[in-house]
Amino acid sequence: MKETPFTAKHIAAGAKMAEFAGYNMPISYTGINDEHAAVRNNAGVFDVSHMGEFIFKGENALELIQRVTTNDASKLTAGKIQYSCLTNENGGIVDDLLVYCIEENNLHAGKAGVYMLVVNAANIEKDWDWIEFQNTNGAEMHNISDRTGLLAIQGPNASKILQPLTDMDILNLRYYTFVKGKFAGVDNVIVSATGYTGAGGLEIYFEDKDGNADKIWDAIFKEGTPKGLKLIGLGARDTLRLEMGYCLYGNDIDDFSTPLEAGLGWITKFTKNFTASEYLQKQKAAGPDKKLVGFEMIDRGIPRHDYRIKDAEGNLIGRVTSGTQSPTLGRAIGMGYVSTAFSPIDSEIFIEVRDKLLKAKVSKLPFVQQKQ
Amino acid sequence: MEFPNDLYYSKEHTWLRVQDNTGTIGITEFAQKELGEIVYADLSNIGYNFQQDEVFGSVEAVKTVSDLFMPASGKVIETNQQLLKTPTFINDDPYGNGWLVKIEIQDNSELKNLLTAAQYVQVTNN
Numbered sequence: 001m002k003e004t005p006f007t008a009k010h011i012a013a014g015a016k017m018a019e020f021a022g023y024n025m026p027i028s029y030t031g032i033n034d035e036h037a038a039v040r041n042n043a044g045v046f047d048v049s050h051m052g053e054f055i056f057k058g059e060n061a062l063e064l065i066q067r068v069t070t071n072d073a074s075k076l077t078a079g080k081i082q083y084s085c086l087t088n089e090n091g092g093i094v095d096d097l098l099v100y101c102i103e104e105n106n107l108h109a110g111k112a113g114v115y116m117l118v119v120n121a122a123n124i125e126k127d128w129d130w131i132e133f134q135n136t137n138g139a140e141m142h143n144i145s146d147r148t149g150l151l152a153i154q155g156p157n158a159s160k161i162l163q164p165l166t167d168m169d170i171l172n173l174r175y176y177t178f179v180k181g182k183f184a185g186v187d188n189v190i191v192s193a194t195g196y197t198g199a200g201g202l203e204i205y206f207e208d209k210d211g212n213a214d215k216i217w218d219a220i221f222k223e224g225t226p227k228g229l230k231l232i233g234l235g236a237r238d239t240l241r242l243e244m245g246y247c248l249y250g251n252d253i254d255d256f257s258t259p260l261e262a263g264l265g266w267i268t269k270f271t272k273n274f275t276a277s278e279y280l281q282k283q284k285a286a287g288p289d290k291k292l293v294g295f296e297m298i299d300r301g302i303p304r305h306d307y308r309i310k311d312a313e314g315n316l317i318g319r320v321t322s323g324t325q326s327p328t329l330g331r332a333i334g335m336g337y338v339s340t341a342f343s344p345i346d347s348e349i350f351i352e353v354r355d356k357l358l359k360a361k362v363s364k365l366p367f368v369q370q371k372q
Numbered sequence: 373m374e375f376p377n378d379l380y381y382s383k384e385h386t387w388l389r390v391q392d393n394t395g396t397i398g399i400t401e402f403a404q405k406e407l408g409e410i411v412y413a414d415l416s417n418i419g420y421n422f423q424q425d426e427v428f429g430s431v432e433a434v435k436t437v438s439d440l441f442m443p444a445s446g447k448v449i450e451t452n453q454q455l456l457k458t459p460t461f462i463n464d465d466p467y468g469n470g471w472l473v474k475i476e477i478q479d480n481s482e483l484k485n486l487l488t489a490a491q492y493v494q495v496t497n498n
Contacts, residue, residue, distance in 0.1 A: 016408075027435075028408065031408065031409055032408060032409060032434040032435065033409050033434065235408070235434065235435050238435070239434060300412065300414075301412070301414065301432075302411065302412055302432045302437065304437060324434060324435070325411035325412065325432070325434055327434070332412075353414075354414075354430065
């Protein structure tokens with residue numbers, strides 16, 4: 001198993017560890033509900049160094065990103081971030097990712113853009129190969145995943161706790177923007193107002209060399225521990241993201257679901273051509289046959305990945321992609337694909353839980369209101 | 373971890389307390405720790421008969437669900453209603469308030485298929 005720069009620290013802190021995307025990762029420290037509440041109400045630290053980072057440079061970098069992703073990256077100016085998808089030839093989702101504009105592309109002024117793509121750990125190789133295959137105009141590509149550390153500090157008080165560690169203004173950083181500079185005495189750190197929890201907070205990228213990881217970790221906890229900053233595992237990361245209705249690659253989206261089916265039409269821009277854009281435009285015009293929806297259980301029981309979704313007559317109408325007991329709401333929630341006829345809010349659906357059909361209703365996403 | 377000596381244990385991580393002809397059943401300290409916070413116990417209704425090792429319900433943790441296996445054959449005569457409101461009794465007090473069901477034991481000779489506390493500790497070490 002691969003390790004992050006912080007694996008030994010998780011083990012020393014008594015985390016329950018498990019393999020995730022080839023890495024030995026912390027699942028929980030003090031308990032999922034406890035960690036979940038800490039992030040919703042105060043602040044918590046996630047080690048997400050397993051995520052992948054690619055740097056794209058050169059005069060064809062933007063052109064390549066535009067051709068392989070669904071969102072319109074030409075709208076990005078330096079310091080801005082975009083959520084986007086990589087698509088395959090059938091319009092399926094190869095990965096969901098973030099595109100960071102580090103330097104703006106302005107070829108008239110003789111300046112080529114510099115971009116960072118942040119991809120899911122399990123997809124690093126697949127994404128790299130797929131983009132490289134389509135890199136026919138010679139954009140410069142670097143995979144910096146193995147030498148990049150990433151901590152997410154999430155929660156309503158996260159920015160306030162971290163502000164003393166840098167001269168950059170991170171307290172007033174707008175959602176989906178970033179700054180780059182000195183943080184905790186370490187140079188070239190990217191601090192971005194992003195995350196996967198809907199609780200507000202920051203993500204911190206740094207070069208994993210010269211003891212940077214230890215410096216940043218120690219500074220964050222020296223500042224944060226007296227203010228109740230807690231360590232959070234991947235278990236609570238999953239319940240937090242599910243309360244927001246954020247997709248998890250491999251569960252809610254995959255190579256066989258399209259961005260339009262997954263409710264990601266808002267990041268699918270037909271202002272340009274990209275892989276399978278023609279097919280997706282047709283799908284948009286005709287309307288997809290199935291849609292990803294959020295639902296709440298009415299009967300008692302907890303939906304899980306791959307459980308069948310049926311109608312009142314027992315006909316199969318879809319599959320659960322994610323489900324859990326929401327720690328914030330104290331109710332069971334889930335997401336899944338259903339036939340479009342059952343996608344409107346309040347539609348009555350049934351989840352097959354161990355041979356029993358349990359009533360649920362389609363509900364609005366997010367399940368919990370976002371704080372940012 | 374605590375494994376009381378007066379209980380029988382199954383390899384499937386349930387315990388059985390025998391009083392006369394009545395068996396009280398729960399999951400072990402080891403099992404509750406592995407599962408994490410229990411959010412729901414889905415138990416058989418009263419009156420149903422089960423064979424030894426048959427599934428009589430499931431416990432749902434935040435992240436996982438685990439089937440419950442009968443340590444001994446018998447008829448369910450009571451279920452722990454307190455768990456509907458406070459499923460975390462299973463975590464906090466697995467051998468006390470966190471009990472799951474009571475059964476009328478059908479065949480005492482089956483108890484020899486179960487483990488002692490010391491034998492069960494060996495199972496958890498593997």
